[in-house]
Amino acid sequence: MPTLPMAPQVFSILSALVAERAGLHFDASHAPIFGDKVAARAMEVGFDSLLEYYYFLRYDAGGGAELDLLVEQLVVGETYLFRELPPLEVAITRFVLPAIEQGRRPRIWCAACATGEEPHTVALILAARGLLNQVDLIASDISNAALRRARAGRFGRRALRGEVPAFAARWIHTDPEGVSVEAQLTDAVQWQRINLIDGGRWPEMGLFDVILCRNVLIYFSDDTARRVVANLNQRLRPGGVLVVGISESLLRFGSDLRCEERDGVFLYEKLA
Numbered sequence: 001m002p003t004l005p006m007a008p009q010v011f012s013i014l015s016a017l018v019a020e021r022a023g024l025h026f027d028a029s030h031a032p033i034f035g036d037k038v039a040a041r042a043m044e045v046g047f048d049s050l051l052e053y054y055y056f057l058r059y060d061a062g063g064g065a066e067l068d069l070l071v072e073q074l075v076v077g078e079t080y081l082f083r084e085l086p087p088l089e090v091a092i093t094r095f096v097l098p099a100i101e102q103g104r105r106p107r108i109w110c111a112a113c114a115t116g117e118e119p120h121t122v123a124l125i126l127a128a129r130g131l132l133n134q135v136d137l138i139a140s141d142i143s144n145a146a147l148r149r150a151r152a153g154r155f156g157r158r159a160l161r162g163e164v165p166a167f168a169a170r171w172i173h174t175d176p177e178g179v180s181v182e183a184q185l186t187d188a189v190q191w192q193r194i195n196l197i198d199g200g201r202w203p204e205m206g207l208f209d210v211i212l213c214r215n216v217l218i219y220f221s222d223d224t225a226r227r228v229v230a231n232l233n234q235r236l237r238p239g240g241v242l243v244v245g246i247s248e249s250l251l252r253f254g255s256d257l258r259c260e261e262r263d264g265v266f267l268y269e270k271l272a
């Protein structure tokens with residue numbers, strides 16, 4: 001397939017532009033894959049030079065909107081139902097249930113929800129415990145395309161990597177083409193587009209008991225990840241918890257959240 005060559009200098013300025021917009025960090029080892037994806041998009045919208053495409057993205061009135069569409073091509077949306085389930089169950093048992101028992105309405109934010117499998121998993125756990133209507137559940141991602149699919153509550157076959165756990169069976173329907181989740185679960189989630197590096201705009205979101213930010217910080221530079229974690233921390237209630245992916249650690253960022261082991265999983269807690 002024909003493509004457009006990407007000089008190292010053009011890689012530098014284009015990858016810096018993407019990092020500025022979405023936090024995504026591409027180093028030289030990612031240059032070939034980055035180049036292929038950017039070239040495919042540039043050609044699709046009618047450019048025959050990546051430098052001209054860069055100038056368009058950076059300086060043209062329509063550049064910002066196109067940059068968002070380019071970011072859609074660069075994000076990794078890998079996710080599935082019941083992924084890394086124990087931390088979700090522990091967060092609900094330890095941080096959501098006690099709030100309800102105290103007469104509060106707890107709030108959960110799933111902060112990079114991709115095509116929705118993760119917030120649907122949270123909704124399934126809550127529904128199975130009869131708690132779905134007692135919790136605010138917000139799910140967000142930078143990708144509008146992913147959010148459109150999430151809102152449909154319908155997934156491909158890869159959304160299910162094993163058996164449906166018994167607790168969820170009542171709300172999940174599988175067929176040869178994929179998996180669907182009952183509409184009441186999808187409707188219980190407030191879906192929003194939020195860019196994780198725009199933390200300054202979040203105060204109006206209020207505070208959360210549980211924030212899930214799983215398997216996304218790995219795509220950011222350490223500096224960006226540190227900033228995102230600090231902004232998420234600002235959105236946690238005292239006594240709330242941040243859950244990251246099981247292969248991720250915040251320890252090197254020197255965050256003032258306290259890493260605690262609870263029922264066999266590691267969670268980052270904000271002092272009450």
Ligand SMILES: C[S@@+](CC[C@H](N)C(=O)[O-])C[C@H]1O[C@@H](n2cnc3c(N)ncnc32)[C@H](O)[C@@H]1O
Nearest residue numbers: 022075078079112114142143195196214215216
């Ligand atoms: C690998 S998926 C993780 C999905 C889910 N959290 C999980 O663990 O299964 C990463 C998601 O992060 C999103 N993402 C990447 N950069 C982002 C940003 N700056 N703001 C918000 N979401 C972002 C991508 O669009 C993608 O949907």
